Amino acid sequence: MARKKVPENYEKMKQGIIQAAIEIMVKRSMTEFSLTDVAKKVGLTKAAIYWYFPNKNALVDEVARSIYDTYIGYIEKISGSPLSSCEKLRRIVLGEEDTIQAALMCVFPIKFYLESYSESHMVKTLIKNGYEKYNALITAVLEEGIRNGEFQTCLPVSELAKFITGAIDGLAFQNLLVSSEKPEVPRFLLFSVLDCILTPIHPTPRKEVSND
Numbered sequence: 001m002a003r004k005k006v007p008e009n010y011e012k013m014k015q016g017i018i019q020a021a022i023e024i025m026v027k028r029s030m031t032e033f034s035l036t037d038v039a040k041k042v043g044l045t046k047a048a049i050y051w052y053f054p055n056k057n058a059l060v061d062e063v064a065r066s067i068y069d070t071y072i073g074y075i076e077k078i079s080g081s082p083l084s085s086c087e088k089l090r091r092i093v094l095g096e097e098d099t100i101q102a103a104l105m106c107v108f109p110i111k112f113y114l115e116s117y118s119e120s121h122m123v124k125t126l127i128k129n130g131y132e133k134y135n136a137l138i139t140a141v142l143e144e145g146i147r148n149g150e151f152q153t154c155l156p157v158s159e160l161a162k163f164i165t166g167a168i169d170g171l172a173f174q175n176l177l178v179s180s181e182k183p184e185v186p187r188f189l190l191f192s193v194l195d196c197i198l199t200p201i202h203p204t205p206r207k208e209v210s211n212d
Contacts, residue, residue: 014052016042018066021059035059064123068130072137079137085145092138093168093194135161142198151198160197167193 020041024033035056039046053059078091118124138161145151153160 010052013042013044017044017049017052017059018062021063022066025063061122064126068126072130072133075134075137079141085141085148085150088141089138089145089164089194089198092141093164131165134165138164145198153198155197164194 017038020038021033024037024041033056035049035053036046038059039049049059053062075092078088081088083091135158139158142153142157142161146153146157
């Protein structure tokens with residue numbers, strides 16, 4: 001029996017299908033997301049999609065893995081950079097790339113269906129590990145900033161990290177639900193709130209001693 005020929009640019013097209021699925025999930029919901037829509041977006045027939053993914057669930061699994069790798073990889077790159085702690089936090093909160101924002105927002109349609117996954121399912125495990133790592137990375141940036149004297153806070157750092165994660169989640173979720181007629185809630189509002197919570201430390205000016 002002759003083996004089926006693998007399509008040219010297999011990996012490139014596979015990644016294109018994953019990205020198309022993310023974009024569709026962001027704009028719609030998971031119930032409206034279909035392989036037919038994905039195939040149309042990448043210029044393939046629905047039958048051709050099965051070369052890359054045996055079913056819709058397999059594609060969703062790969063989308064979840066792509067979100068994890070993209071977003072957590074971005075946070076790791078920022079947290080490990082030589083930037084100041086304040087700038088790291090600003091970039092984590094505000095984001096830098098459209099693909100990062102899309103990846104984060106795409107988590108929500110998947111999260112709606114977490115109850116349908118078993119505890120050991122890859123999607124549930126990835127999302128759980130992703131949030132734990134996200135909190136750990138933000139906690140490390142906050143601790144670094146306090147240690148370096150960039151800011152201080154009276155709140156427990158681990159709880160503040162959870163607040164930041166939850167607030168970014170909340171903004172992305174709200175923006176996902178707003179209609180095209182309504183403006184999105186900008187992320188810089190969250191950073192303004194953090195400016196109030198994290199008090200910058202300014203050196204106390206030394207008083208000159210008079211020789212008189």
